[in-house]
Amino acid sequence: MGRVVVTGMGIISAIGNNLDENYLSLHQGKSGIDKAIHFESVYTASLPFGEVKLSNEELKKSLNLLGEKGYTRTSLLSIKAFEEAIQAAGLTAEDLSSFDTCLISASTVGGMCLTDQLYEDANMQSEGSEYLDAYGCAAHTIQLIERFGIRGFTDTINTACSSSANSIMLGARLIQAGRAKRVIVGGVDCLAKYTVNGFNALKILSESPSKPFDENRDGLNLGEAAAYLVLEAEEITFGKKIYACVAGYGNANDAHHPSAMSDDAVGAIASMRQALTSAGIGPEQIGYINAHGTGTPNNDQVELEGIKNIFGTKLPPYNSTKAYTGHTLGAAGAVEAIFSILFLNHGEICAGLNVEIPLDANFPPSSSLRENVKLDYVLSNSFGFGGNCTSLVLGKYL
Structure with missing residues (x-):
C-alpha cells in the first residue's frame, strides 16, 4: 500500500x-x-x-x-x-x-x-x-x-x-x-x-x-x-497534483475534565507521540507546529508543556492560526491541516498574531512571517472537550 x-x-x-x-x-x-x-x-x-x-x-x-x-x-x-x-x-x-x-x-x-x-x-x-x-x-x-x-x-x-x-x-x-x-x-x-x-x-x-x-x-x-x-x-493519483501526504496521526484521551485538559498534558503528549511514531519520524524532523492554541489560560499552558515534553529544548517554530480565524470548533482540525499544507507548499510560516509577552520567554511562538523555510513535516494539533486530543503529521510530497 x-x-x-x-x-x-x-x-x-x-x-x-x-x-x-x-x-x-x-x-x-x-x-x-x-x-x-x-x-x-x-x-x-x-x-x-x-x-x-x-x-x-x-x-x-x-x-x-x-x-x-x-x-x-x-x-x-x-x-x-x-x-x-x-x-x-x-x-x-x-x-x-x-x-x-x-x-x-x-x-x-x-x-x-x-x-x-x-x-x-x-x-x-x-x-x-x-x-x-x-x-x-x-x-x-x-x-x-x-x-x-x-x-x-x-x-x-x-x-x-x-x-x-x-x-x-x-x-x-x-x-x-x-x-x-x-x-x-x-x-x-x-x-x-x-x-x-x-x-x-x-x-x-x-x-x-x-x-x-x-x-x-x-x-x-x-x-x-x-x-x-x-x-x-x-x-x-497518476498525473494529479498532490499537495501533501498524511504521514501520521495520533489520538488519545486524558479523561480529565469535561471542558479542560489535564495539567500534566497526558492526552496531548500521547497524541503527539503517537503521530510521530505513526509517521516513522523523530521530533527533530518537524519543521513547524500548528498548535491548537485557543488563547485560553488552560489550553495554552498545557499544550506548551506537552510540546516541550516531546521536543525538549529544541522546539520548532510554532504558533496558532486561530488568531486569524477564531476557534472554528468542529472545522478547526481541517482548517488548520489545510493551513499547514499551504505552509509546506509555499515554504513559509505565517506570523503569530497578538503576542506581546510570550507565555514562556525561552520558547516564544513564531511572531513574524518566515519565508523560504525548509519544511518537510508539520505537526497540527487539535484538542477537544473531554480531553480528546488528536495530532496529525503532514508531509511534503516528494
Whole structure:
C-alpha cells in the first residue's frame, strides 16, 4: 500500500472565501476577527468573532441554491468548501458515486445553528418549518451525500474541537486498510447562539482578539468555517497534483475534565507521540507546529508543556492560526491541516498574531512571517472537550 495523499482542498473562513484568499490573508498577516454582521446575538456588540463575510443569501447565490429550502448556514458553508475541494482534485460524478469513495465529515453545532427556530419547532410553536430535517449533527452530511451522489461509506464525527482532525485520521486509516481508494474528509461549524452562550457560560470568551501563547491571554474568539480535503491512495493519483501526504496521526484521551485538559498534558503528549511514531519520524524532523492554541489560560499552558515534553529544548517554530480565524470548533482540525499544507507548499510560516509577552520567554511562538523555510513535516494539533486530543503529521510530497 502506497501513501495517503491530498489531491484537493477547499475552504471558507473568516479570512477568505476560497483557498487562495485564505493563503493570501495568512501571508499578509491579516486577521478575520471583527464584529459580526450576519450573526444575530446579544453578544455581537461586546464580543469579536471570526465570521465568514458572505451572508446566507450570497452563499445560496454562489451555489445556485436560491429558492431552495432547508439549507442551514452549516450546510451552505460545507457545500461551498466541498465543491472547491472536489474540483481541485478533478473528481468526476463517476468518482463521487463509486463505492470506493467515502465521505467523513464533522460538526459540533450542525443544524443547531438555528437555535430559535429549533426551539419553536420542538415546542410546537410553529406549523413546522423548512428546517425540520436539518437540526441534526449529520444533516449537512446527508445533504452533501444527496447533492453529489455519494454511495460509499459515510459518517459524521463529533468529538468537539478535534472532530475534523479525527475525520482526516479515519479517512487515512480507511485508505491504508484497503477499505477505500478515496475519502473526502473535513468539517464545518457556523456561529450559533447555542455555542456562543455555552462558551460564555464557561467564561472563556475574550472581549478582544485572542492572544494565543501570550502571558495575558484571556480567552478565545469563536469563528465559523468549512474545510475539506480529498485523500486518495497514492497508486490511483497518476498525473494529479498532490499537495501533501498524511504521514501520521495520533489520538488519545486524558479523561480529565469535561471542558479542560489535564495539567500534566497526558492526552496531548500521547497524541503527539503517537503521530510521530505513526509517521516513522523523530521530533527533530518537524519543521513547524500548528498548535491548537485557543488563547485560553488552560489550553495554552498545557499544550506548551506537552510540546516541550516531546521536543525538549529544541522546539520548532510554532504558533496558532486561530488568531486569524477564531476557534472554528468542529472545522478547526481541517482548517488548520489545510493551513499547514499551504505552509509546506509555499515554504513559509505565517506570523503569530497578538503576542506581546510570550507565555514562556525561552520558547516564544513564531511572531513574524518566515519565508523560504525548509519544511518537510508539520505537526497540527487539535484538542477537544473531554480531553480528546488528536495530532496529525503532514508531509511534503516528494
